[in-house]
Structure formats: structure tokens, C-alpha cells
Amino acid sequence: MDMLKRYNFFIDVLIFTCGLYSVASLEDNELKLITIGTDVTDGLRRYLRSTNKYDLDAEVFGIGMDWKGGDVANSAGGGHKVNILKKELEKYKDQENLILMFTDSYDVVLTAGKQDILEKFKKFNARVVFSAEGFCWPDPSLAASYPEVKSKEKRFLNSGGYVGYAKDLYEIITHRSIKDTDDDQLYFTNIFLDETLRKKWNMKLDVKSELFQNMHGAQGDVTIKFKSDHSYAYNVITGTTPVVVHGNGPIKPEFNRFANYLADGWTTQNGCQACKEETISIRELKDDEFPTVLVSLFFEQPTPFAEDFLERIANLKYPKSRIDLFIHNKVEFHNKDIASFLEKYNDMYRSATILMPSDGIYEAAARNWAVEVCKQKNDQYLFSVDVYAQITDPETLIDLIEQNRTVLAPILSRPYKLWSNFWGAVNKDGWYARSEDYIDIVEKKKIGLWNVPYITGAYLIHGSLMEELRDIYSAESLLE
Numbered sequence: 359m360d361m362l363k364r365y366n367f368f369i370d371v372l373i374f375t376c377g378l379y380s381v382a383s384l385e386d387n388e389l390k391l392i393t394i395g396t397d398v399t400d401g402l403r404r405y406l407r408s409t410n411k412y413d414l415d416a417e418v419f420g421i422g423m424d425w426k427g428g429d430v431a432n433s434a435g436g437g438h439k440v441n442i443l444k445k446e447l448e449k450y451k452d453q454e455n456l457i458l459m460f461t462d463s464y465d466v467v468l469t470a471g472k473q474d475i476l477e478k479f480k481k482f483n484a485r486v487v488f489s490a491e492g493f494c495w496p497d498p499s500l501a502a503s504y505p506e507v508k509s510k511e512k513r514f515l516n517s518g519g520y521v522g523y524a525k526d527l528y529e530i531i532t533h534r535s536i537k538d539t540d541d542d543q544l545y546f547t548n549i550f551l552d553e554t555l556r557k558k559w560n561m562k563l564d565v566k567s568e569l570f571q572n573m574h575g576a577q578g579d580v581t582i583k584f585k586s587d588h589s590y591a592y593n594v595i596t597g598t599t600p601v602v603v604h605g606n607g608p609i610k611p612e613f614n615r616f617a618n619y620l621a622d623g624w625t626t627q628n629g630c631q632a633c634k635e636e637t638i639s640i641r642e643l644k645d646d647e648f649p650t651v652l653v654s655l656f657f658e659q660p661t662p663f664a665e666d667f668l669e670r671i672a673n674l675k676y677p678k679s680r681i682d683l684f685i686h687n688k689v690e691f692h693n694k695d696i697a698s699f700l701e702k703y704n705d706m707y708r709s710a711t712i713l714m715p716s717d718g719i720y721e722a723a724a725r726n727w728a729v730e731v732c733k734q735k736n737d738q739y740l741f742s743v744d745v746y747a748q749i750t751d752p753e754t755l756i757d758l759i760e761q762n763r764t765v766l767a768p769i770l771s772r773p774y775k776l777w778s779n780f781w782g783a784v785n786k787d788g789w790y791a792r793s794e795d796y797i798d799i800v801e802k803k804k805i806g807l808w809n810v811p812y813i814t815g816a817y818l819i820h821g822s823l824m825e826e827l828r829d830i831y832s833a834e835s836l837l838e
């Protein structure tokens with residue numbers, strides 16, 4: 359509920375700025391972005407960050423609803439989207455000057471503002487433009503029914519992005535009935551492939567990615583470019599600069615990596631812009647006002663320098679009275695290190711939960727246990743650290759909290775080695791792959807906030823995620 363209120367406030371501010379903008383630029387068309395998001399996820403926040411950045415008027419439908427459209431990343435579905443729009447777009451159907459641009463939200467980032475979008479749209483000479491991709495999905499047998507395209511163009515409709523006059527879009531959306539569990543892409547495909555309907559609404563496909571870049575099957579087609587302190591996506595095959603970048607289908611890690619840079623999130627000239635946004639400040643607080651943290655330490659293998667490790671935890675600049683300790687030790691060899699650490703510091707901490715080898719708890723169970731303790735103690739954060747992760751900077755915990763992200767890991771490195779505690783990419787089997795920017799990041803040539811597919815060793819998780827993370831660890835999910 360809290361989220362929703364804040365979120366409405368956010369939209370109000372956007373509408374206000376756009377009102378001013380349209381007067382100033384004397385555009386004769388209004389542009390409204392519409393999307394659907396049932397939960398305020400990091401993905402939705404990323405979408406809104408980008409629409410906000412470019413002063414776009416964005417409206418999100420479906421917040422708080424139960425999603426009935428299935429898992430659209432991996433299978434057919436999504437009819438629920440059309441049904442939500444049927445209801446929500448009615449109020450716009452008679453606004454002749456209004457152009458609506460629908461995109462998905464969790465896997466979409468905008469890279470330009472109203473003027474660019476309208477100019478590009480008008481070049482199509484269409485009433486409605488759909489995004490295109492290289493796969494004919496979900497019914498490949500329809501491929502031959504599509505109009506032909508040139509060799510470098512994409513032939514098939516993707517319903518994750520479309521733009522058009524409100525009136526025409528409303529007619530298309532209400533043309534037929536669709537079940538929540540039916541496929542929305544098939545719904546629009548069938549309409550598009552019907553030549554009479556295609557002409558009636560003057561529908562076109564964005565075969566060159568002038569507006570919409572669908573990334574699935576096209577990762578090699580797009581690259582990030584920088585111009586002074588701005589970043590944008592560039593399609594090297596068609597020479598276009600798409601405004602909507604969509605990580606459709608099963609390529610989320612690649613899209614997430616790409617999106618780190620988009621909407622000026624990171625630029626060659628100014629470095630990390632996103633790092634400066636939505637941060638909080640806690641270091642000026644009085645000791646007893648600091649957020650409470652469950653610091654959980656894991657000793658899973660015999661590891662050198664465990665004493666130093668513990669001393670560094672004790673040296674973190676953070677009031678111990680606001681830290682609940684959780685220790686899981688599976689290794690007899692470390693008993694004495696932990697005993698002497700506790701002897702020295704135990705009384706200063708808010709509480710301590712200690713699991714020793716004699717308790718016979720496995721790693722996955724222990725990690726799940728830490729999540730439970732975090733929840734039980736109502737801690738605002740869980741900071742998980744493995745014994746090999748020497749936290750050399752005492753400010754680390756405060757720095758991580760002040761960055762105000764849901765899940766955040768500091769980068770750990772080994773001198774002169776390319777090892778780190780994150781992966782920049784994953785391969786098809788879900789295993790390590792090296793991303794284009796991995797080395798620059800590990801060597802700190804690029805400093806920033808990076809959305810990556812895998813982290814380990816040390817990380818901070820916001821307490822609000824504990825319910826979702828319940829029993830998340832299993833023997834299989836713990837690599838090594």
C-alpha cells in the first residue's frame with residue numbers, strides 16, 4: 359500500500375512536467391506511455407527511472423492485481439494484458455490527438471523523449487506501429503503469411519511494444535475477445551495478418567528497429583554508444599537508434615547488462631549516474647537510530663586468515679548494538695577462532711545465533727536459517743559474508759546500505775587475478791560466461807552499479823525481501 363501511494367505521487371509529478379513540455383514545444387500530438395506491472399519490482403522501477411529521465415508521461419496499469427497471464431518469458435500467455443487495456447483505454451478512445459505507446463515494463467528501458475518518439479512514429483505514415491523480431495512466435499506456421507522484408511529486417515510481430523493513435527489502438531484491442539491465459543501476441547498477429555484489418559487501421563511493423571529494439575535473437579545487432587554525457591542504443595545492422603529497448607524472451611541477463619548503461623545509467627564521460635539516484639544517508643544518525651542488520655557469517659570450508667576475517671567484521675564502522683550476529687561454522691578447525699572472537703565482542707552485539715559443527719547443520723539449511731532469523735528479529739537488512747571474503751574497507755556496510763538497493767554486493771577481487779565474486783554473464787546452461795565489460799569492472803576501470811546474473815561471497819539484502827527468500831537456498835543452488 360505504501361509503495362502504491364508513493365508511486366501515484368511519482369506519476370503526478372510526471373504529468374505535470376509533461377504538460378509544461380508540450381506547451382513549450384508546440385507539438386500538436388500528446389504522447390502517453392502505457393504499461394502493465396502487477397508488482398513494483400526493480401524492473402518496473404528501472405522502467406520508471408527511464409521514463410522519468412526523459413520527462414515522459416507514463417501510466418502503469420495493474421498494480422496490486424493478481425497476474426493471470428502465465429509465465430510469458432518462457433511460454434505463451436499474456437491475454438490478461440489485453441483485457442486490462444480494454445478496460446483502461448476506454449477513457450482515451452475519443453482523444454484524437456493522443457498517441458499511446460504501449461511497452462512491457464519489467465524488461466524495458468526508454469532511451470529518448472517525446473519529440474524523438476513522435477518524429478520517428480510519424481515517419482512510418484501509419485496509424486499503428488508494432489515492434490518486430492526475428493522469431494515467428496507463438497505459432498511458427500504463420501511465418502509465410504507475413505509480408506516479406508529485406509534481408510536485414512525483422513519480419514515478425516512482437517506485442518511487447520506498439521504505438522498508435524488512441525482511437526485505433528482501442529479498436530484493435532477491443533476487436534475480439536481474449537481469455538487471460540490466451541496469447542496476446544497471437545491476438546495481435548492474427549489481426550495484423552488479416553489484410554483488411556491491417557489496412558483499416560493502417561498497421562505497420564517496425565522492421566528496422568527505428569523505435570523498438572527487441573533483443574532476443576538480436577543481441578549482436580545492438581551496441582551502446584555514448585555522446586557527451588548521454589548513452590543510447592545503436593543498431594549496427596540497420597543503422598537506427600531505437601527508443602525502446604526490450605529484453606524480450608529468455609535473455610534477461612544480457613538485457614540487464616545492457617540496461618546498466620541505458621538512460622545515462624553509466625556513461626564514459628560521467629561514470630555512474632544511477633549510483634547517485636535514490637540513495638539514502640545514515641552515517642549522521644545517532645547509534646540507536648541505525649537500521650538493524652543481521653550480519654551472517656559462514657565458515658563452510660577450512661580457510662586461511664579466519665582470525666583476520668573476524669577482526670575485520672568487528673572493525674566494520676557500524677554500531678554493534680544494531681547488529682544481530684549469525685554464525686554458521688561447519689569446520690572444527692575454526693572453533694577456536696570463533697570462540698575468541700565471541701569472547702571479545704559477543705556482549706556488544708544486539709544478539710548472536712551460533713551454529714557450530716556439533717549442531718550438524720548443512721550449508722543450505724544454515725543459509726535459510728539466517729533468512730528466518732532476519733525475519734524474526736525484524737532486521738532491516740541481511741548482510742551475508744563468507745569466511746574467505748576479507749572486508750578490508752570498514753565503511754563497506756554503511757556504503758552498501760546508503761546505496762539503497764534491494765540486493766547489493768561489494769566487488770571482491772584478488773590481487774593480480776581476474777577472479778571476482780560476480781559473473782557478468784551466464785551461458786545457456788546457466789553457468790559462468792565472461793561479459794564484454796567483466797574485466798573493466800573487476801579492474802575498476804569502470805566503477806558503477808551493475809545488474810549481474812550471479813553474486814556470491816558477500817552481499818546485502820533488504821529485509822523486505824525475506825518472505826520471498828524463504829527456503830531459497832538448496833544444495834543445488836549453492837555452486838562449488
Ligand SMILES: *[C@@H]1O[C@H](CO)[C@@H](O)[C@H](O)[C@H]1NC(C)=O
Pocket residue numbers: 403635636637638762763
Ligand atoms: C530507497 O529505495 C526504495 C526502494 O527502491 C525506494 O522506494 C525509496 O524511495 C528509496 N529511498 C530514497 C530516499 O530514494
